Amino acid sequence: MKTKYVDVLVVGSGVAGLYCALNLRQDLDVMVVSKDKLDCTNTYLAQGGISVARDINDVPLFAEDTLKAGKYENDLQAVKVLTRESIENVDSLVALGLDVDKDEDGKWDYTKEGAHCVNRIIHTQDNTGENVAKTLIKNALCRDNIQISEDTFLVDIIVKNNKCIGGILFKDNKQINIFAKSIVLACGGIGGLYKNSTSQRILNGDGLAIAIRHDVELKDINYIQIHPTAFYDEFDEGRRFLISESVRGEGGKLYNVNGESFIDELLPRDVVSQAIFKEMEKTNSPYVLLDVSFLDEDYLKNRFSTIYNKCLEKGTDITKEPIKVSPAQHYFMGGIKVDLDAKTSMENLYALGETACTGIHGANRLASNSLLEGLVFSKRASSKINNKIDSFNLTKIDVDKIYASQEEVENDNRKIVVKAIRDKGGVIDD
Ligand SMILES: Cc1cc2nc3c(=O)[nH]c(=O)nc-3n(C[C@H](O)[C@H](O)[C@H](O)COP(=O)(O)OP(=O)(O)OC[C@H]3O[C@@H](n4cnc5c(N)ncnc54)[C@H](O)[C@@H]3O)c2cc1C
Known part of the structure; x- marks a missing residue:
């Protein structure tokens, strides 16, 4: 020793x-x-x-x-x-x-x-x-x-x-x-x-x-903090990929799977997470949708290059379609x-x-x-x-x-x- x-x-x-x-x-x-x-x-x-x-x-x-x-x-x-x-x-x-x-x-x-x-x-x-x-x-x-x-x-x-x-x-x-x-x-x-x-x-x-x-x-x-928006992938067993709060800070909108908005996106994380859990239960869906596709494509690719590339790798083009998200443990x-x-x-x-x-x-x-x-x-x-x-x-x-x-x-x-x-x-x- x-x-x-x-x-x-x-x-x-x-x-x-x-x-x-x-x-x-x-x-x-x-x-x-x-x-x-x-x-x-x-x-x-x-x-x-x-x-x-x-x-x-x-x-x-x-x-x-x-x-x-x-x-x-x-x-x-x-x-x-x-x-x-x-x-x-x-x-x-x-x-x-x-x-x-x-x-x-x-x-x-x-x-x-x-x-x-x-x-x-x-x-x-x-x-x-x-x-x-x-x-x-x-x-x-x-x-x-x-x-x-x-x-x-x-x-x-x-x-x-x-x-x-x-x-x-x-x-x-x-x-x-x-x-x-x-x-x-x-x-x-x-x-x-x-x-x-x-x-x-x-x-x-x-x-x-x-x-x-x-x-x-x-x-x-x-x-324990639960982050409202981690990428939802039914086949993913490992770490959940985070969709940063700044996506909502820069205008991202949350909808349930029926396309209805249900929360002010910029409320504290615990409030948004609870609202998402409620919506998932109400719509019987394992995720809700986070949409930024209405923002300028070049802006998105530059400002959120990591998120853009990672989502694309997982099959979602954030400049064209909403991202499936659900809450996940994030911070202690x-x-x-x-x-x-x-x-x-x-x-x-x-x-x-x-x-x-x-x-x-x-x-x-x-x-x-x-x-x-x-x-x-x-x-x-x-x-x-x-x-x-x-x-x-x-x-x-x-x-x-x-x-x-x-x-x-x-x-x-x-x-x-x-x-x-x-x-x-x-x-x-x-
Ligand atoms: C996806 C994600 C996004 C985030 N985004 C933000 C953000 O934008 N802004 C923000 O302020 N915070 C953010 N956070 C939170 C923030 O990143 C962390 O809280 C912070 O970085 C923790 O830093 P740390 O130095 O305490 O620990 P860490 O950076 O996690 O480092 C822990 C270290 O401890 C070592 N270690 C652990 N156990 C042992 C052991 N037994 N023996 C030897 N070494 C050990 C590990 O090897 C590692 O080196 C985010 C967190 C995540 C997961």
């Missing part, structure tokens, strides 16, 4: 993990691991964009939209932090190289999504996440102090007296014990537990399972409870992105707020670690437990997380 020492162990290569790693001091020895390839993340799949306050005057409006969508069950302080710090973090991402779409005047082309009172979503066509991921990966690969290890699975954390002192990894079927001064869980969400989900299938809530095993506090784990609002610096209830342990619950989403996430959350709170975690880490020592203990296989751990993780969510009244369609 190998043993290694680093200053900071970051688990996850999505927006949260990589942005945190990039904001850590460059004199710190940082290790980033991902259980699959670096770009096999939900970050890579994000289509719509990143919400950001348009200017200082928009901050309270943005906060109010976030609170309203979250049914006022959000953590008010966390929402204030998110909205106030949105501009500086999006600016930093652009400085790292993200090429945001611009209007004719060369200004950011803000788009609109459900429940935002103004256009405040920046994007790069309809594959924003891919560009965010590529930007962060490119920067991380250039940093001498960041070592990256793909196909490396976090089995468990190492704990001594309720203090996290490292992580146990599997790589090439070999166990490696890593001791670190700070450990960051940025392991993404739980979509892989669902039959119908827009998420990467590998994301099974590993971080959550580890937290549950060690009695780390959780929050809101019954709050709950997670490991953290404070405003992303610190968990366990000493030295941080949680970020979809693994964490900062409380900004309340009962329902406002569209395009998750990439932003992954930026804002990761930056705060890095600042906290940068300031405190010199006072920490590496602690080493003997790790006696030998784990059988990744598959066995993942199966256990799934069972633990499914049970915890169901016990709190959350729904899983496995």
